[in-house]
């Protein structure tokens with residue numbers, strides 16, 4: 001529908017320079033420039049390398065998104081940007097660019113929350129987000145269970161990791177096995193040929209007295225390293241596929257078990273899974289089966305929309321416009337620890353009519 | 359013509375408008391930690407003061423450093439984005455040249471050095487001749503290591519003032535003012551001179567530790 005808000009979204013919280021354009025729930029463009037290859041030799045994201053890459057990629061990626069979408073910048077109804085959480089210096093590049101485009105084009109600016117964006121992106125795949133929705137966000141930076149009744153104003157954290165993010169555990173196990181960085185896709189690939197029951201790795205925080213919705217992957221990661229080292233010390237071959245499959249099984253078992261428990265406890269019938277780890281094939285399959293058994297409708301966006309991208313930011317921005325939320329001010333800060341409970345950073349003066357600008 | 363000049367490569371967040379004859383409005387706030395929050399409001403403020411709107415701009419000039427990276431990028435990405443959205447050219451200028459121009463404008467004669475704070479006990483610096491032309495490439499060094507090269511001439515900039523043993527004769531201005539950058543650019547434009555690209559002068563490689571293998575967890 002032509003009267004749905006046309007919004008451009010900018011994402012620079014980590015190592016992807018993402019620019020997306022949406023009209024309401026319709027994806028028009030999803031341009032991403034990644035610096036992941038520059039980080040690979042360091043075995044993790046180097047903040048300064050990421051920030052430099054964002055600066056280089058920003059204007060070309062915006063141009064590419066506008067071209068892909070076939071829209072003129074002047075037609076936009078707003079510009080959204082990840083205001084946090086994320087790497088401070090990386091966020092600042094995107095926030096500064098968003099302000100400059102919004103100011104020059106006379107469009108409202110919406111500084112939005114990266115985590116809420118990961119949830120809202122599903123509107124581009126499966127239509128309007130059911131209210132309430134339970135969200136399991138899993139990536140190299142986050143592992144959270146979130147309950148939302150209105151993605152523009154109400155996101156409640158139920159649980160999160162108490163140590164490593166799920167994606168970090170994948171990276172570290174991949175390093176132990178010598179599979180390279182980033183670890184998620186490599187572990188997934190090797191695990192396909194392995195036996196997930198070969199080794200019984202521990203399931204963190206699943207005891208009767210443990211926090212119900214929190215996660216812990218540090219013990220699992222250490223257990224995998226210990227198991228592999230013991231084999232190497234004995235001079236035995238390490239069955240890489242079996243280790244990968246058994247580790248992956250432990251992670252996805254805990255994630256899906258806790259997510260479904262949260263849905264049941266809160267009477268929520270819809271579960272969405274987002275973040276880079278949502279691209280994991282075993283997690284998708286296990287969640288599908290367990291949700292079906294529990295009578296819960298599962299929504300997982302296609303892998304490209306699960307990893308960090310600008311379309312998810314645009315999706316949340318469009319929802320902000322549609323619901324008449326206040327635009328952000330020109331002094332919008334990049335907030336590396338923006339709380340998940342703040343889906344966006346409203347300005348000090350309330351929203352005026354749509355099309356509000358300075 | 360209406361030129362917007364901005365520079366965030368030093369603790370100063372500085373913005374100015376130049377109409378080809380004079381700087382018609384400017385704003386400088388010294389706050390090394392809030393470049394991202396202060397810059398766009400400052401752009402809005404100078405345009406309002408000059409009775410202009412952003413669509414009136416005919417070009418943008420930006421200080422390309424050298425300077426601490428996080429702040430430096432705020433100015434560069436803002437300039438590039440404004441330029442792209444407005445369809446106007448973006449010109450780069452060395453930040454140190456802006457300080458040199460302001461110092462000469464303030465009456466400094468003879469050769470001199472410009473030095474800004476590079477943190478980690480280093481300065482970004484360059485030398486200028488008695489005509490105000492830069493005679494060295496911008497560099498980053500420990501003051502003690504360049505003492506011989508800068509001896510005997512006055513120095514300009516807040517970076518010089520941090521190291522009185524190497525820079526005993528410090529002259530104003532302490533801080534960058536985009537009005538000077540704008541005037542320098544307006545002159546270059548009028549003379550049809552080339553500008554350096556609007557790309558950052560980092561001068562240092564990114565800090566990045568290569569993890570030394572994974573940490574062994576079993577006792578050795």
Ligand SMILES: [Zn+2]
Nearest residue numbers: 118139275308
């Ligand atoms: Zn993310």
